[in-house]
Amino acid sequence: MGVISLSSKGIRFYKMGLPRLETCCFIFDLKTGNIIMGSLSAFGSFAMFVAMIVEACTLEPYKEMAAEEEDYNAEAAITGLYAMSIILVLMFLFKLCTDIVFIYGVIMEKASIIRAYFVMWIVFFLLSMFTFFLNAPHYNAGTICIEVFYISLNVYAILLCNSFYKELNCREEV
Numbered sequence: 579m580g581v582i583s584l585s586s587k588g589i590r591f592y593k594m595g596l597p598r599l600e601t602c603c604f605i606f607d608l609k610t611g612n613i614i615m616g617s618l619s620a621f622g623s624f625a626m627f628v629a630m631i632v633e634a635c636t637l638e639p640y641k642e643m644a645a646e647e648e649d650y651n652a653e654a655a656i657t658g659l660y661a662m663s664i665i666l667v668l669m670f671l672f673k674l675c676t677d678i679v680f681i682y683g684v685i686m687e688k689a690s691i692i693r694a695y696f697v698m699w700i701v702f703f704l705l706s707m708f709t710f711f712l713n714a715p716h717y718n719a720g721t722i723c724i725e726v727f728y729i730s731l732n733v734y735a736i737l738l739c740n741s742f743y744k745e746l747n748c749r750e751e752v
Contacts, residue, residue: 595740596736596737597737598740598741599737599738599741602614608741608742608745609684609685609742611738611742612692612742613681613684613685615735615738615739616677616680616681617677617681619673619677619680619735620674620677620678620681623670623673623674624670626670627667627670627674630663630670631667633663634660634664634667637659637660637663638660640656641653644656669702673698673702676695676698679695680695684742689743689746689747692739692742692743692746693743695739696736696739696740696743699735700736703736706732710725710729
């Protein structure tokens with residue numbers, strides 16, 4: 579019931595909790611890996627922020643067309659899509675800000691910022707998983723492949739963030 583270790587800078591499994599990584603992609607140390615993953619996440623958050631703004635802006639002509647045709651069901655559906663787009667714009671703006679704060683926290687090795695970001699990342703991950711599985715029957719194969727890649731990237735980023743946080747805590751104890 580001790581430690582199961584696949585060493586040479588690989589993965590360690592402990593009694594309880596998440597697996598602990600020793601390196602990022604078997605090349606970078608945990609600090610560099612977290613900076614890279616945080617930067618990729620910030621770039622993705624910015625791209626999704628812009629995409630949701632564009633999506634919200636392109637819905638207005640459809641709403642006006644549905645109002646002219648007095649198609650209230652279509653108008654209600656478009657209004658719902660518009661509201662969801664605005665909510666997603668705000669969520670991705672918040673995530674972009676937290677990504678930037680996370681990168682700062684990793685560079686300055688602030689465990690409290692990393693822990694807060696870890697919790698936030700898990701919440702975003704669970705929300706995206708929930709949304710994905712609710713809408714999966716309506717997605718095409720390309721969207722499903724991209725979502726599976728996104729899920730895999732998030733799982734790895736969560737493990738990487740947790741491992742660096744644990745490493746920082748071990749440094750403080752010594």
